[in-house]
Amino acid sequence: MPSSITSHHESSTRQRIVEAADALFYQRGFEKTSFADIAGQVKLSRGNFYHHFKTKDEILSAVIELRAAHTQAMLEHWTASEETPMARLGCFAEMLIRNRKDIQRYGCPVGTLCAELAKLEHPAHGEAGMIFGQFRHWLREQFMALGRRADADVLAMHLLSRSQGIASLANAFHDETFIRREVAQIHDWLLTLHPEEPAARRRAKTSNPPKP
Incomplete structure (x- = not known):
């Protein structure tokens, strides 16, 4: 087999291992996930598995790197797709609704791992x-763009901590109504910081209408 094909195959196999580990660490926890669990998920023999990763800590580092890359890509997408910082902050709030099923079942993937x-x-x-x-830095940039340079980091930490609290309680009570109500309150709070942009709130409401 040509070396380029072999290299691509190994890269693909490694990626499948990392993605499987990412899901299992989220759903079961890092400590409760074994090599055998991950190998079984990607249908690899133990020998082939150890060719790519020798320890679970190596997999953990790869999973954290993957999550960081996904987070960065998401933040860059929000920045590029929304014209105003208020609308971008709305995207952050709506993330709780978009991921509500997983959050209710497993909690926040970053918070639970940390x-x-x-x-x-x-x-x-x-x-x-x-x-x-990454979230803190991005949120701080959005609040600075709103003209809140003096307290941008305080506001960023407040919004970040509030989202974590919502995720934690949603996981404890499995209450979707609670998530939607809290996200609506976040939108209301954001509007008090920059009331001239009600359109951002309207867009957020129409992008994720309540489901029956």
Whole structure:
């Protein structure tokens, strides 16, 4: 087999392993997910599996890297697709509704992983927490664009912590109505910061209408 084909195949296999591990770490937790669980998910022998990853910590690093890349791509998409910082902040709030089913069942993927790694005193805890840093930096930029330069970081942390609280309680109570109500309140709060842009609120409402 040509080396280029072999390299592509190995890259594809590694990617499948990381994506399977990402889902299992989210659904079961890092500690409760074994090599065998991941290998079984991608239908690989243990030998082939160890060719790509020798330890679960190596997989964890790859999963964190994947999540960080997905987060960055999402933030860049919001920045490019929305014309105003208010509309972009609305995208962040609506993320709770878009992912409501998974959040109710498993919680926030970033928050749950960070909490578990902190409990385990795992050295990758800080690495996982950097994904929150991506959100914090992006939110701060949006609030600065709204003219709130003096308290942009305070506002960013407030919105980030509120979204985490909503995700945590939604996971505890499995209450979709609660998620929708809290997201609506976030939109109301955002409008108090920049009341001249009610269109952002209207767009957010129509983009995710309540389902029966």
